Amino acid sequence: MGEIMKKDQFILGIETSCDETAMAIVKNGVEVVANVVASQIESHKRFGGVVPEIASRHHVEQITIVLEETFEKANMSVEDMDAIAVTEGPGLVGALLIGVNSAKALAFAKNKPLVGVHHIAGHIYANRLNKEFSFPLLALVVSGGHTELIVMREHGSFEIIGETRDDAAGEAYDKVARTLQLPYPGGPHIDRLAKVGEANIDFPRAWLEDDSYDFSFSGLKSAVINTLHNAEQRGVTLKKEDVAASFQASVVEVLTAKTYKAAKEYGVKQVIVAGGVAANQGLRNELQLKFNDEIELLIPPLDLCTDNAAMIAAAGSIAYDQGHRAGWDLNANPSLDLEKYSLRGTL
Amino acid sequence: MNILSIDTSNQTMGIAIVKDGQLAGEYITNVKKNHSVRLMPAIDQLMRDTETSPEDLKKIVVAKGPGSFTGIRIGLSTAKTMAWALKIPVVAVSSLEAVAYQGSFFDQLICPFFDARRGLVYTGVYRWNASGELEHIEEEKNIMLTELLDKLAQQKSSVLFLSQDIELHRDVITQTMGDKAIIPESSHHVPRPSLLAQVGADKDADELHTLTPNYLRLAEAEANWLKQQQGKD
Numbered sequence: 001m002g003e004i005m006k007k008d009q010f011i012l013g014i015e016t017s018c019d020e021t022a023m024a025i026v027k028n029g030v031e032v033v034a035n036v037v038a039s040q041i042e043s044h045k046r047f048g049g050v051v052p053e054i055a056s057r058h059h060v061e062q063i064t065i066v067l068e069e070t071f072e073k074a075n076m077s078v079e080d081m082d083a084i085a086v087t088e089g090p091g092l093v094g095a096l097l098i099g100v101n102s103a104k105a106l107a108f109a110k111n112k113p114l115v116g117v118h119h120i121a122g123h124i125y126a127n128r129l130n131k132e133f134s135f136p137l138l139a140l141v142v143s144g145g146h147t148e149l150i151v152m153r154e155h156g157s158f159e160i161i162g163e164t165r166d167d168a169a170g171e172a173y174d175k176v177a178r179t180l181q182l183p184y185p186g187g188p189h190i191d192r193l194a195k196v197g198e199a200n201i202d203f204p205r206a207w208l209e210d211d212s213y214d215f216s217f218s219g220l221k222s223a224v225i226n227t228l229h230n231a232e233q234r235g236v237t238l239k240k241e242d243v244a245a246s247f248q249a250s251v252v253e254v255l256t257a258k259t260y261k262a263a264k265e266y267g268v269k270q271v272i273v274a275g276g277v278a279a280n281q282g283l284r285n286e287l288q289l290k291f292n293d294e295i296e297l298l299i300p301p302l303d304l305c306t307d308n309a310a311m312i313a314a315a316g317s318i319a320y321d322q323g324h325r326a327g328w329d330l331n332a333n334p335s336l337d338l339e340k341y342s343l344r345g346t347l
Numbered sequence: 348m349n350i351l352s353i354d355t356s357n358q359t360m361g362i363a364i365v366k367d368g369q370l371a372g373e374y375i376t377n378v379k380k381n382h383s384v385r386l387m388p389a390i391d392q393l394m395r396d397t398e399t400s401p402e403d404l405k406k407i408v409v410a411k412g413p414g415s416f417t418g419i420r421i422g423l424s425t426a427k428t429m430a431w432a433l434k435i436p437v438v439a440v441s442s443l444e445a446v447a448y449q450g451s452f453f454d455q456l457i458c459p460f461f462d463a464r465r466g467l468v469y470t471g472v473y474r475w476n477a478s479g480e481l482e483h484i485e486e487e488k489n490i491m492l493t494e495l496l497d498k499l500a501q502q503k504s505s506v507l508f509l510s511q512d513i514e515l516h517r518d519v520i521t522q523t524m525g526d527k528a529i530i531p532e533s534s535h536h537v538p539r540p541s542l543l544a545q546v547g548a549d550k551d552a553d554e555l556h557t558l559t560p561n562y563l564r565l566a567e568a569e570a571n572w573l574k575q576q577q578g579k580d
């Protein structure tokens with residue numbers, strides 16, 4: 001009685017929600033076959049942030065180049081794909097549209113199923129490229145646009161238990177970095193300075209209500225800016241390193257404490273960290289210290305923390321297995337809701 | 348040879364399938380609705396109706412602008428990706444030139460334009476030459492319509508104006524140009540994807556990877572940045 005050989009599944013992922021034109025091929029939802037990211041960071045640097053119109057212009061210039069490179073690297077062709085998965089939202093609408101329309105054209109031309117993917121589902125599933133999930137799990141998603149605590153009880157199901165009420169963590173990083181006159185993008189620079197600085201300024205921690213898993217970073221951001229201005233007026237120079245360390249200490253403490261508390265309350269088997277800020281060394285260290293083998297902690301390698309398409313293919317693999325199918329009328333949805341998105345698999 | 352043409356560069360969304368020089372089917376809407384949602388369903392429908400499968404296509408012709416930045420990109424990302432997937436050539440045609448073809452039987456100047464707000468238009472001037480080719484008389488630009496009209500008013504020839512946005516500018520055109528302005532009935536202004544396919548049929552293929560939209564205008568952030576740089580000097 002031989003076991004029936006299960007055919008391998010290959011998904012092409014396409015991601016253009018912000019300033020990276022990315023495509024990847026993932027095998028069986030867990031193995032990266034090819035992963036190509038064309039970054040535009042250099043083009044946006046001089047503007048001090050991502051300019052949506054310029055991002056869209058770059059995407060349309062890059063789209064077939066990245067396609068070709070991805071399939072060349074994988075040594076595969078579109079015929080070998082089981083489905084085309086694409087980020088449908090959230091993100092910059094003009095940027096998303098390039099990926100969505102390109103994905104539709106590819107799926108139509110090659111008669112392949114099309115799957116829409118939620119960008120945050122993608123960030124979470126980046127971790128599955130490292131290690132299989134065990135449920136229930138808790139995901140801390142931290143990026144330039146997101147700060148969320150999400151409970152997953154099974155594949156494809158996302159329950160948001162906490163989110164930011166104002167700025168995303170990454171946004172606060174970028175704004176503080178700008179005030180400190182650090183180059184764009186500022187997050188990594190703060191992380192770097194914080195390493196050598198001393199957290200000797202007492203910035204506020206926004207805990208909000210006792211039972212809340214929500215976040216708020218705008219007060220902290222203002223406190224940093226005010227502290228810098230006051231010092232300037234008094235003719236005192238604060239060490240950038242110390243400001244960075246003190247700011248980061250506040251962010252990391254709140255993120256870590258809330259994540260830990262939620263992990264305990266929900267009795268999760270794994271804690272996952274996802275999104276661009278997951279690359280932050282300060283956050284990684286603190287989380288590792290806090291969880292310290294008590295609960296399994298998954299943090300993706302650096303290249304899977306930032307936007308990429310392997311994560312979209314990985315999330316697309318599950319959505320595909322669960323029967324998600326997009327029609328030819330698939331549109332970009334800049335404010336796609338994660339919980340509504342997760343319900344699609346059960347409809 | 349089977350050609351699929353796509354125009355999403357302005358309000359009119361048009362696609363056509365031309366088989367061996369014969370129009371097999373054409374789909375046009377002229378409504379303010381989302382091209383991204385409706386383009387692929389329309390292509391799917393037209394391909395079914397004309398019994399064309401993607402592998403039957405031998406060329407894709409796409410309108411590359413000027414027009415709505417988002418609209419042009421929807422057309423181009425669709426056309427480029429389809430061409431890449433099917434390994435067939437893609438030909439990009441200026442959206443203005445495609446409209447100029449609607450003046451095929453007019454032997455004087457042809458001026459297609461698209462409104463670009465605040466008095467600005469995307470425009471160019473064309474004329475059919477003796478050997479039956481469409482010649483550029485004025486290069487395509489993003490300029491004040493009045494500036495172009497002053498120039499055209501000094502010429503002896505009549506000018507055929509073709510634009511979906513004609514009503515926005517009819518008064519200033521007739522005031523400046525008088526009898527020399529020829530403005531046809533409304534349906535003549537609608538870009539025809541069948542003509543787009545015809546124009547593209549004879550043109551050489553574009554290099555797929557480097558094919559970019561014909562924006563005729565810098566991104567605003569880019570323009571401001573350049574201004575700042577000049578200020579610094």
Ligand SMILES: [Zn+2]
Pocket residue numbers: 119123143275276306307
């Ligand atoms: Zn992201």
